[in-house]
Amino acid sequence: MTDVELKDSVAQRVGGLTTPTEIGVARAAALFERVDPAAAAQHLEPVLAADPEVAAGWILMARIRLVLDEVDKALDAANRAIALEPADPRSLAIASRALTLLGRHEEAVTMAYRAVIVEPKNALWHDRVAWALLAADRQYADAEQAARTAVGLEPDEAHYYFTHGVTLDALGHADQARQAFMISLRLEPENPVAQHRLAVLNGEAAKGPEKKKRGWKVFGRRGAEANGPARPEEFLP
Template identity: 75%
Template structure:
């Protein structure tokens, strides 16, 4: 699994230009869990080629990883300005808006990603979490989570999302079953383990870890 939203692979064939090479280097650093160095590597690439949608998408993801939510939003918005229907940029912007507490904009932007690419489960999952973070429209969040499962039934995270949405609706038994399904597929996930323990009355709920959303919204194969 790669971190955050799936990034299209950069082809480094004979015709690869300096932008492609720079993005590939930054992506490799990101995959090695060094977002700070990846961002430093990417900055001159974007200075030389500010029209690179892939570059701004990657920079937005890097800024999220560095807890620079405003910087992530600005980078995502630059990608959106270049490609208004780019779903990855829209979803990353939505994530940044959620973290900035701008929930209405986060929900709207997440739905734009779904409209742009309705067959990608990631964007439906982003809608679900935008609504959950906004603490409203839990039925819509549950529907979005269910849609994500229908599109990608082999991804354990989507069952986790569904469980959280069901819990928000007060459907504790169904939420427990969703968490169990997620854990059968990914037994070592500590967040799902803890959430199930809370549902079973075996643990006390804790505040959601700040970095949790980074895993949630995209440790997903492209």
């Protein structure tokens, strides 16, 4: 994003906003959209210090901290948002993701289910349940059910078929997992992680560690605060 595009993005976000806090959060979101999370955090910190009662700001900060691999700070920001707006599923899902990365799997699963309870028709939260359970290395049948629900809610999203394939593979259903990966790749042919998973399943590649990838979006790919690390579940260690 060029400087001109950044200014346009800020202008679009700020349009209609009135308070300094709203404008500050909008500007931080524009910086985050520019894939400059460090600058976004630096801009957002004094905004939240001056007005710590804005949940949207803490949700954005939590996403920024995840991208910066500052997981403890991400969890703290998510918890601040939850305290302000307990029924917002985004902060619950972000907290779940942070807890997974911290190895606190029971809490991660609980937070993910809380997000589903709040917004049961959002595939993202079912996907988070699936990955929380996979990371906990248990209840694979429940993980598969959650992944299948996500596919049913958004049948045109490649990532959910990928998740479903991973859960089916964990259950030992190789043929069904292969089909899920193939559908995922049909929808998103250039996804290297899905390509590798399918190759491993077909015996064409050795299973190895999968690296994290930055720059995609998660926890709602629509709306002003819909920025964050990209589908990090695909790259879960």
